[in-house]
Amino acid sequence: MATLRLVPVALLTCLLAGGRCSAQRAGPVPLVMWHGMGDSCCNPGSLGYIKKMVENKIPGIYVLSLQIGNNVVEDTENSYFMNVNKQVMLVCDKLAKDPHLQGGYNSMGFSQGGQFLRAVAQRCPSPPMFNLISIGGQHQGVFGFPRCPGEKSRICDWLRKMLDLGVYTKVVQERLVQAEYWHDPVKEEEYQKNSIFLADINQEKGINETYKKNLMALKKFVMVKFLNDSMVDPPASEWFGYYRSGQAKETIPLQETLLYTKDLLGLQQMDKAGKLIFLSVAGDHLRFSEEWFYTNIIPLLH
16 A cells, blocks of 8 residues: 655645745755955955854854855955956856755855845845845945055055046946946946946846845845944945935935835835844944854854
């Protein structure tokens, strides 16, 4: 006599709906991390160390720290010189092919890695991103680099020279990562017209309903702001705020921006649903203690 096997309700519902069904995940939700400007996937003093912190607190977790390039040197250089849209496309392809991530994952971006992972959430919904944690990410862009990593390096000198020559020219936009999220509040029209990355993901070149739908699918969107940030200008960008249009002195919070009041990206609905979490650290850019990380971030990864 054949044995009757009970099918879980969730799986049965998926099958009846004609969906693609995967086995229920065993173990912790995987984590994908993206580093910031001038850093790499596996730096033992930054993301390599954070990877170990997460693995120690969540045994058995799969952590993918993204490397853009064939080695850490290329990874670091690409954080300055590789077109962001190409980077996002490469990451989307990498995530889609990773067997560990097919049931979904959490993500954590550091500095510019925060807005890059948001682009992944908006453009590439499969596999699904559950929670997006942006640590010092500049979601409305920047209008200055008060403290470029490696102040004495030729890269920082070259970066400033390119920005001065013409941040919104095609050649600079295509070749300089930081130009792609440079947001000039005094020249909003030029920014909206010529920014090839940030203006697109922030719905400033036109409305992409898919971007809005995909971002709203997140369970939580966590934004961490550094209260004494000496690198990001303005620090309000880390909570999706920015300079009031037309000048570069007064900043306004997310809730006063057109992006929020017109709900162009779904952030207003997410806020009302409790999906937006605003955290702060009383320190400089990306300076936080292990205790703060364990208390505030680790619970979001379970």
